[in-house]
Amino acid sequence: MTSDALVDALVRNTFQVVGVLTRIGAERDLSLTQLRVLGILRDRRPRMTELAAFLGLDKSTLSGLIDRAERRGLVARGKNPQDRRVVDVFLTPAGLELAEQVYGEVRHALASATDRLNPQDSDRLVQLLHAVLCSPD
Amino acid sequence: MTSDALVDALVRNTFQVVGVLTRIGAERDLSLTQLRVLGILRDRRPRMTELAAFLGLDKSTLSGLIDRAERRGLVARGKNPQDRRVVDVFLTPAGLELAEQVYGEVRHALASATDRLNPQDSDRLVQLLHAVLCSPD
DNA sequence: ATCCGTTGGTTTGCAATACAAAGCATGGCG
DNA sequence: CGCCATGCTTTGTATTGCAAACCAACGGAT
Numbered sequence: 001m002t003s004d005a006l007v008d009a010l011v012r013n014t015f016q017v018v019g020v021l022t023r024i025g026a027e028r029d030l031s032l033t034q035l036r037v038l039g040i041l042r043d044r045r046p047r048m049t050e051l052a053a054f055l056g057l058d059k060s061t062l063s064g065l066i067d068r069a070e071r072r073g074l075v076a077r078g079k080n081p082q083d084r085r086v087v088d089v090f091l092t093p094a095g096l097e098l099a100e101q102v103y104g105e106v107r108h109a110l111a112s113a114t115d116r117l118n119p120q121d122s123d124r125l126v127q128l129l130h131a132v133l134c135s136p137d
Numbered sequence: 138m139t140s141d142a143l144v145d146a147l148v149r150n151t152f153q154v155v156g157v158l159t160r161i162g163a164e165r166d167l168s169l170t171q172l173r174v175l176g177i178l179r180d181r182r183p184r185m186t187e188l189a190a191f192l193g194l195d196k197s198t199l200s201g202l203i204d205r206a207e208r209r210g211l212v213a214r215g216k217n218p219q220d221r222r223v224v225d226v227f228l229t230p231a232g233l234e235l236a237e238q239v240y241g242e243v244r245h246a247l248a249s250a251t252d253r254l255n256p257q258d259s260d261r262l263v264q265l266l267h268a269v270l271c272s273p274d
Numbered sequence: 275a276t277c278c279g280t281t282g283g284t285t286t287g288c289a290a291t292a293c294a295a296a297g298c299a300t301g302g303c304g
Numbered sequence: 305c306g307c308c309a310t311g312c313t314t315t316g317t318a319t320t321g322c323a324a325a326c327c328a329a330c331g332g333a334t
Contacts, residue, residue, distance in 0.1 A: 010150070014154040084300060125265040184283095285324100291321095299313100
């Protein structure tokens with residue numbers, strides 16, 4: 001079955017990227033999850049529950065996660081005028097700067113891998129990856 | 138820059154696969170790391186240090202990890218006749234069975250995604266992924 | 275043969291991550 | 305108003321991870 005080879009490649013690729021992300025995050029004392037939070041908040045301002053669902057985490061997990069990030073001045077909690085129960089989360093300027101920095105480094109670190117492809121192959125790979133991951137099930 | 142799109146796709150893909158692995162692991166009380174241990178031990182019998190290096194973890198982290206897996210009867214520690222200091226790790230029959238089971242499920246879960254590709258695209262994607270990840274840097 | 279530095283693992287202490295269950299406040303009904 | 309649902313936090317517990325200290329075994333040098 002050819003799809004086995006594909007699954008293997010996907011999983012292997014996953015752990016390699018996870019390794020890169022973890023290493024880069026560790027240099028700034030950011031866990032994989034924190035890194036992901038920063039990435040998500042770059043272009044969103046979700047409420048706690050939304051963010052938890054996005055990350056596939058429990059609400060209670062997120063409370064602690066945001067607590068720590070807030071204590072470091074990376075994110076902030078905002079009140080939602082429509083519904084006083086909900087808590088919106090967003091990046092502080094410092095958080096945004098760190099996010100951009102880190103993701104710049106990620107691009108740089110992965111460049112050594114992605115540069116092995118010529119532009120056509122690169123485009124093709126992007127297309128294929130999109131095809132594979134388009135539906136979140 | 139086209140490589141930005143590629144990096145984005147790789148990272149997004151990574152988190153999607155991590156999500157699948159985490160979910161399937163959770164059904165059997167296996168963390169992502171435990172899952173990976175099982176995957177690695179399927180066709181290897183490394184010593185503790187080798188396994189730690191493979192996973193990018195500290196030796197001390199691995200001790201606890203293997204402790205718990207051993208307590209569940211999934212792996213075992215073996216003495217190395219050449220050097221009495223080293224501890225070899227390998228899957229028990231139960232561990233092997235669980236590993237096969239879980240990775241079967243992973244294949245199944247990802248099949249809904251991979252099946253979207255025709256065989257040619259699938260092969261092409263495998264090729265491209267291999268090209269990207271061939272050197273671990 | 276002994277000394278001693280190196281290597282291989284474990285132990286201990288600490289922080290972060292994650293879940294579940296319980297709790298608290300707000301919202302939105304009937 | 306009474307009551308349940310929703311949104312988030314708190315509390316308790318297990319796992320994961322690192323660093324530092326530790327012990328045991330190896331191996332070369334004297």
